[in-house]
Amino acid sequence: MSNIEIKNFNMYYTNFHALKNININIAEKRVTAIIGPSGCGKSSLLRSINRINDTVDGVHTSGEINISGKNIYNIEVNVGILRRNVGMVFQRPNPFPISIYENVAFGLKVNRIYSNKNVIDDVIEKSLKAVLLWNHVKDKLRKSALSLTLEQQQRLCIARVIAVAPSIILLDEPCSSLDPIATQKIEELIMQLSNKYTIVLVTHNMQQAARISRSTAFMFLGKLIEFDDTEKIFTNPSIKETEDYVSGRFG
């Protein structure tokens, strides 16, 4: 079970009310897209699901985000374990300035998941294979991750997340700094991964949401306006604002 149930969730940046009473159920093992114009709160919502927003000064929240039935904002929740289970890939590829091997091994080492070197090597190989990067990098694992192309760097960042065996992967506009061909390849990868992982994708690219997600949430001014099957959102939305946005009248 790795569904995400968000209940009456509010988030503030000091005095700014960024997320207003969000209620949404994200089903497991499929791609759910969150769309909306810039500043609508879609990234803030995504960043609340692994509590990475805790690191921003002045952030406070109310309400619940339940993952597999447990509220992650409970005091006794171990944020390290939560973030291992809820991986995140960022807008700009951010591999660490260390070797390709060490990048994937990082999560295993800090979480002390395995100590046997053969097992670690094995996990690294599997993770890199899962993102279709293994054949490119198997002979240069000791080279700096920054020597890869942007698309390969983003694949590496996904591999790094997969290595610690999460059940949920959050993607924050993962293709926004990639060219169209690289974007298409990453999209194919995301669809493939949705067989095994619950994927939440924030994107400002509506076509991308239409292409790869099964459910889509539309957010506007900090509120969740509509949440439904992707097909319905893009062809027959129930709410006027959604229709105006997906038809390109604003945004």
Next chain:
Amino acid sequence: MKKTKNTIIEIIIFMCGTLSVIFVVSIFIFLLKESLGFFREYNILKFITGRNWYPDSNEPSFGIFPMVIGSFLVTFGACIIAVPIGVMAALYISEIAPKYVHDILKFLVELMATIPSVVIGLIGMCTIVPFVKNFFNIPTGLTAFSGSIMLAFMVMPTIVTISEDAIHSVPWKYREGALALGATKWQAIRRIVLKEARPGIIAAIMLGIGRLIGETMAVMMITGNSASIPKSIFSPVRTMTATIAAEMGEVVKCDIHYKALFAVGLVLFIITFIVNFIADFFLGKNK
């Protein structure tokens, strides 16, 4: 009209730029000229490896080996104290302290850099020197160790501010990436931030060492000025800088002793040049 004004300003700026280069080069040429005069009269090998500095005896000997050891001992001791504290302080200011504490501390550390070294020497004479004497129960508190403690204070601002800049310039996305993989703040700092900031931290340390080796006033007042090879860090020592400062007033111009002091200056110049060169190399690497 506007054009002539422009040209005049350009010429002035160009002249200022060239002048500073000319100054540095002429200082070096002057040092070299006097030193070469000395080496014509005194064997360079005996100068560097000689263990005795008796400039005023009938058979004068100019061995700077004890002073080189003295300089390095004091500098090394100061580094051992200042580097760990300085880098930790930089980490605290950059990564842990809240914004307003960060601003206050940064300001104070920069202020600390402006204290004249003679004042630091004076304070050291009345505090560190008697403390070292009593605490370790040794005949005099004027030792290399006391000098190291004082110099550690002096060099701390350099190490803290430049390391802090290096740590601060590590992009936030690396920390975020590490935290998102379940790392703790400390793991993110140790495994990623420090690694990325390392060239800048090394440059900070090198610049600090360059400053330490050239420091004169405080060490002259505190280290005891004994030009013999120190037995331990608790012996009095004399540095190259202190030798020049202490003896320059007493020499006859163009005498061999006079020239010998310039030769000491040349050695010092070469050492600081190398240290600064290494620092520049790492600073360049950081970019």
